[in-house]
Amino acid sequence: MAASQTRVAVAGVSGYTGGELVRLLLEHPDVELSFLGARGGEERSLSEVQPHLAGSTDLPLREIDAAAIAGSAEVVFLSLPHGVSSGLVLGLLEAGLRVIDLAGDFRLRADDYPEWYGFDHPAPALLAEAAYGLPELFAPEIAAARLVANPGCYPTAVVLPLAPLLKAELVRSGPIMVDGKSGLSGAGRSLTDPMMFATSSESVRPYRFPKHQHTPEMERGLALAIGTDAPAVSFVPHLVPAVRGVLCTSYVPLASGSTTTRELTECVAAAYAGAPFVRVLDAREMSDTKRVRGANTIEIQAVADPRTGSAIVVGALDNLVKGAAGQAIQNMNLMLGSDQAAGLSAAGVYP
Numbered sequence: 001m002a003a004s005q006t007r008v009a010v011a012g013v014s015g016y017t018g019g020e021l022v023r024l025l026l027e028h029p030d031v032e033l034s035f036l037g038a039r040g041g042e043e044r045s046l047s048e049v050q051p052h053l054a055g056s057t058d059l060p061l062r063e064i065d066a067a068a069i070a071g072s073a074e075v076v077f078l079s080l081p082h083g084v085s086s087g088l089v090l091g092l093l094e095a096g097l098r099v100i101d102l103a104g105d106f107r108l109r110a111d112d113y114p115e116w117y118g119f120d121h122p123a124p125a126l127l128a129e130a131a132y133g134l135p136e137l138f139a140p141e142i143a144a145a146r147l148v149a150n151p152g153c154y155p156t157a158v159v160l161p162l163a164p165l166l167k168a169e170l171v172r173s174g175p176i177m178v179d180g181k182s183g184l185s186g187a188g189r190s191l192t193d194p195m196m197f198a199t200s201s202e203s204v205r206p207y208r209f210p211k212h213q214h215t216p217e218m219e220r221g222l223a224l225a226i227g228t229d230a231p232a233v234s235f236v237p238h239l240v241p242a243v244r245g246v247l248c249t250s251y252v253p254l255a256s257g258s259t260t261t262r263e264l265t266e267c268v269a270a271a272y273a274g275a276p277f278v279r280v281l282d283a284r285e286m287s288d289t290k291r292v293r294g295a296n297t298i299e300i301q302a303v304a305d306p307r308t309g310s311a312i313v314v315g316a317l318d319n320l321v322k323g324a325a326g327q328a329i330q331n332m333n334l335m336l337g338s339d340q341a342a343g344l345s346a347a348g349v350y351p
């Protein structure tokens with residue numbers, strides 16, 4: 001291990017986002033992967049739970065235990081289901097670790113959890129200190145945080161594209177209609193009938209609307225970004241027969257009927273000038289999840305539709321990378337004072 005390397009743990013390596021974290025962290029120049037946590041610990045191996053990573057490290061799998069993680073690492077990623085990671089975080093913080101939670105446990109206010117996640121928050125005192133991990137919008141807060149709430153994949157594809165347009169008052173704050181599409185890996189690895197090939201191939205279907213848990217997260221993320229009350233969001237997610245990829249199309253009223261696509265595009269491009277993972281498309285291009293597959297990139301497209309007085313704003317990303325593991329590593333880089341792009345510069349996989 002080089003002197004400057006940080007010891008990093010991942011809890012939940014048998015899942016999709018956990019596997020993606022290990023894949024990316026193994027190539028990170030400033031990281032020594034020091035703890036791989038999975039239920040069952042040494043009864044399982046990395047090559048068993050993530051066959052594509054066989055031979056990439058000699059590390060054994062270990063039970064997910066706060067004390068054991070604290071003895072092995074300085075930073076920990078929690079790739080665990082909602083409601084599980086919040087039980088671990090206090091012990092990890094008390095042991096001096098910095099924590100990046102990929103679940104939704106630290107993204108909302110305490111009052112939101114019973115309604116949107118179906119549980120009472122077990123550590124409400126920590127919610128106020130958790131930084132919302134959108135690096136392009138909240139870098140100073142993330143850099144200073146002990147605890148980062150890594151955003152959901154859909155909210156990332158909505159909040160990043162809309163925030164500059166709302167801030168510049170080129171669009172009005174609502175209602176914002178969001179149509180979301182996700183590939184099957186967005187639901188995680190557990191096998192359920194709606195996720196089976198026979199059920200999902202040749203099918204596009206909405207699910208869990210109008211009460212998807214990412215709806216209040218979009219509203220809160222936008223409110224944090226623009227510094228005013230939350231705009232109201234109406235969100236309908238759809239499952240599409242793809243493995244990776246999230247694409248959200250947001251429809252929002254233009255502030256002025258004479259606003260052009262060029263003004264919208266220039267506003268977003270100026271807001272993210274120098275942001276290494278934001279690709280703003282010009283009016284001739286159409287966003288595509290295929291182009292961002294495996295990369296930490298979000299493609300953003302903002303188009304004026306003067307006939308209806310709307311802006312149509314698209315965000316496309318890989319749910320496992322910019323929507324989860326890649327963004328989490330970008331957050332870690334900020335927390336460590338490193339280049340935010342460290343370990344994340346690989347292009348996507350195409351076609």
Ligand SMILES: NC(=O)c1ccc[n+]([C@@H]2O[C@H](COP(=O)([O-])OP(=O)(O)OC[C@H]3O[C@@H](n4cnc5c(N)ncnc54)[C@H](OP(=O)(O)O)[C@@H]3O)[C@@H](O)[C@H]2O)c1
Nearest residue numbers: 012014015016017039079080081082103186188189319324
């Ligand atoms: N998939 C995405 O695109 C995406 C994007 C953004 C955020 N997220 C969030 O990231 C988190 C992980 O998602 P995922 O897609 O990686 O899920 P996943 O593929 O279902 O993996 C879940 C992981 O958690 C472990 N686990 C399940 N129940 C546990 C428990 N009670 N105690 C300890 N470990 C437990 C699983 O281990 P076993 O192998 O033992 O079951 C597995 O390693 C979720 O909170 C999800 O909402 C996911």
